[in-house]
Amino acid sequence: MSSSRERIxxxxxxxxxxxxxxxxxxxxxxxxxxxxxSEVLASIGGTVVRLAARSELAAxxxxxxxxxxxxxxxxLTPTLVVDQQTPTDVLADVDLAVLAGEFGVAxxxxxxxxxxxxxxxxxxxxxxxxxLVLDQRQLVATMxxxxxxxxxxxxxxxxxxxxxxxxxxxxQSLVIGAHGARSLVVLVY
Amino acid sequence: xxxxxxASRAEAFVLDHERTSWHDETLWFVRQKRDKAxxxxxxxxxxxxLASAIKDHTLSQLDFYLEQFEAAALANGVRVHWAADxxxxxxxxxxxxxxxxxxxxxxxxxxLTEECHLNPYLIEHGLEVIDTDLGxxxxxxxxxxxxxxxxxxxxxxxxxxxxxxxxHLGTAEGLTDPQQLTEAARQHLRAKFLAxxxxxxxxxxxxxxxxxxxxxxNEGNADLGVNLAPVHxxxxxxxxLIPRLQDLGVFTRLLxxxxxxxPVTTYTAHYxxxxxxxxxxxxxxxxxxxxxxxxPDFRASLKCIRCGACMNTCPVYRRSGGHxxxxxxxxxxxxxxSPNIDLKKHSTLPFASTLCGSCTDVCPVKIxxxxxxxxxxxxxxxxxxxxxxxxxxxxxxxxxxxxxxAFKLSGQLARRGLRLLPHALSHxxxxxxxxxxxxxxxxxxxxxxxxxxxxxxxxxx
Numbered sequence: 001m002s003s004s005r006e007r008i009x010x011x012x013x014x015x016x017x018x019x020x021x022x023x024x025x026x027x028x029x030x031x032x033x034x035x036x037x038s039e040v041l042a043s044i045g046g047t048v049v050r051l052a053a054r055s056e057l058a059a060x061x062x063x064x065x066x067x068x069x070x071x072x073x074x075x076l077t078p079t080l081v082v083d084q085q086t087p088t089d090v091l092a093d094v095d096l097a098v099l100a101g102e103f104g105v106a107x108x109x110x111x112x113x114x115x116x117x118x119x120x121x122x123x124x125x126x127x128x129x130x131x132l133v134l135d136q137r138q139l140v141a142t143m144x145x146x147x148x149x150x151x152x153x154x155x156x157x158x159x160x161x162x163x164x165x166x167x168x169x170x171x172q173s174l175v176i177g178a179h180g181a182r183s184l185v186v187l188v189y
Numbered sequence: 190x191x192x193x194x195x196a197s198r199a200e201a202f203v204l205d206h207e208r209t210s211w212h213d214e215t216l217w218f219v220r221q222k223r224d225k226a227x228x229x230x231x232x233x234x235x236x237x238x239l240a241s242a243i244k245d246h247t248l249s250q251l252d253f254y255l256e257q258f259e260a261a262a263l264a265n266g267v268r269v270h271w272a273a274d275x276x277x278x279x280x281x282x283x284x285x286x287x288x289x290x291x292x293x294x295x296x297x298x299x300x301l302t303e304e305c306h307l308n309p310y311l312i313e314h315g316l317e318v319i320d321t322d323l324g325x326x327x328x329x330x331x332x333x334x335x336x337x338x339x340x341x342x343x344x345x346x347x348x349x350x351x352x353x354x355x356x357h358l359g360t361a362e363g364l365t366d367p368q369q370l371t372e373a374a375r376q377h378l379r380a381k382f383l384a385x386x387x388x389x390x391x392x393x394x395x396x397x398x399x400x401x402x403x404x405x406x407n408e409g410n411a412d413l414g415v416n417l418a419p420v421h422x423x424x425x426x427x428x429x430l431i432p433r434l435q436d437l438g439v440f441t442r443l444l445x446x447x448x449x450x451x452p453v454t455t456y457t458a459h460y461x462x463x464x465x466x467x468x469x470x471x472x473x474x475x476x477x478x479x480x481x482x483x484x485p486d487f488r489a490s491l492k493c494i495r496c497g498a499c500m501n502t503c504p505v506y507r508r509s510g511g512h513x514x515x516x517x518x519x520x521x522x523x524x525x526x527s528p529n530i531d532l533k534k535h536s537t538l539p540f541a542s543t544l545c546g547s548c549t550d551v552c553p554v555k556i557x558x559x560x561x562x563x564x565x566x567x568x569x570x571x572x573x574x575x576x577x578x579x580x581x582x583x584x585x586x587x588x589x590x591x592x593x594x595a596f597k598l599s600g601q602l603a604r605r606g607l608r609l610l611p612h613a614l615s616h617x618x619x620x621x622x623x624x625x626x627x628x629x630x631x632x633x634x635x636x637x638x639x640x641x642x643x644x645x646x647x648x649x650x
Contacts, residue, residue: 004273016482023242023243025436028235105453110453110457121464126382142442143439147434154399163455167323169322169327170345170371172215178408180408
């Protein structure tokens with residue numbers, strides 16, 4: 001083991017203050033309604049679209065993204081098959097990814113997307129547009145409840161995605177579509 | 190060796206009145222967005238208490254959590270490195286890149302790597318290093334340091350950005366539309382992401398129990414970089430640890446609301462294991478942090494989650510600009526972190542404050558920033574010695590204000606003196622720095638004490 005490791009640990013041990021207690025995990029309750037989730041998501045540049053039934057997914061996607069040529073998805077018939085081995089230059093051309101979100105967070109419009117639903121880790125950010133499919137019964141109020149839903153940990157890689165990629169680095173002017181997806185639609189059924 | 194003072198470095202910035210006002214107002218607007226987001230969360234003050242307590246606890250068990258994190262990360266197939274200082278950190282990064290024979294590095298925002306001056310080091314060694322956060326890329330092209338923790342290019346106007354992109358990215362001359370400028374950067378950086386061989390990121394939070402590192406961005410640049418490159422190197426200061434995944438519930442609710450007034454950052458990424466066939470490295474860096482941990486008055490500064498709320502609210506930062514601090518982290522938090530690194534070089538920063546306490550009020554982890562600023566002043570005065578004029582002046586004023594008779598006499602002298610003295614003398618800027626940008630008020634004819642004595646006595650009840 002490196003000597004820096006030992007030195008850092010020894011210094012931390014020698015210099016740390018007396019033990020302070022760790023508060024237990026908190027949960028402040030809150031509003032977990034679809035109305036709240038939709039309102040917050042709209043305020044950060046995303047959109048909620050309600051599906052009358054899960055079976056309407058393909059038709060709705062077609063209607064929302066008529067120009068999408070290369071669509072990657074495990075939820076409908078894809079026009080481009082993406083898996084963990086898909087090379088970068090192929091990923092670069094994806095117009096739309098339609099992926100299954102696990103649950104949504106009403107207070108901030110975020111959707112939890114675990115690695116297992118991503119097809120490829122880069123897909124949710126490399127795609128030009130992103131649609132997340134979400135069961136409306138899978139909503140929690142706050143981030144406390146969100147992390148409580150992950151007792152086995154976040155997995156190899158996992159993302160909370162709240163709206164489309166954005167930046168305000170030029171004079172604080174909000175611009176949607178920085179590096180990741182230019183738009184985000186949450187398709188709720 | 191003598192160093193320039195904060196005030197002298199701020200002079201260039203404040204010369205442009207219009208720009209100074211714009212900077213001031215824009216950051217105040219961010220502060221107002223923060224307030225709006227904060228007031229919408231009824232338990233926000235409780236969250237601040239929790240965040241503070243979790244960080245206090247973690248610091249009190251830091252050795253334990255460092256080892257727990259390391260063990261979990263190793264079990265996840267992550268390679269863990271330890272760096273005592275900036276030089277060791279940079280050497281580790283270079284070694285990892287060289288072992289892959291890589292030359293193209295994409296980087297997302299990391300104040301730690303700024304602190305370590307990693308970019309110039311890697312570029313010196315022949316590597317291409319591309320900052321991918323839009324604001325960071327802008328200042329990288331201009332060869333400037335960031336001027337804010339989360340808004341690195343806040344000192345620039347869109348005309349400046351247009352000029353920079355015209356010069357470096359081939360956009361049309363005179364282009365100032367933020368939407369079009371951002372699109373140009375998107376296209377330019379896409380090519381860099383796709384070609385990236387090694388992705389560098391910072392770490393917002395490191396989870397001891399799971400060995401995960403969490404990176405928060407709005408642009409998605411960290412995730413694009415990491416997930417397209419074969420190698421991910423995450424650099425973290427030892428203070429980034431939190432014990433449990435559950436604790437992120439508290440911190441993700443506080444971070445973006447405090448920083449920009451957003452309910453959460455667009456992307457909250459949890460990196461636990463490398464993808465199949467890929468490498469993930471975490472470098473745990475001390476660089477003065479264990480020393481700060483050993484200073485009871487100042488260790489709370491290690492609780493900082495780098496939201497920038499203290500600078501957005503600071504009347505001095507807003508009007509002097511981030512570059513006037515000449516330290517990786519500007520503003521109030523930088524002014525209490527920097528003296529730990531170099532007391533002489535940064536000796537004027539604890540004085541770049543009105544001690545109004547607004548920084549402390551908005552800090553999501555309840556660091557007593559203004560108290561620490563005050564305490565650093567005592568240390569600076571003792572170690573470096575104040576200017577003789579200031580020292581004598583303070584002693585003189587201390588004695589004068591302690592004696593009612595002396596106070597009364599000097600008041601009379603001042604009221605008369607100020608009326609008689611020529612303006613050039615009473616406002617002599619060589620002697621009286623206070624008068625550089627200020628006018629004294631008209632001296633009153635009499636003191637409050639004299640006025641009070643003339644009033645008819647109040648009938649007693």
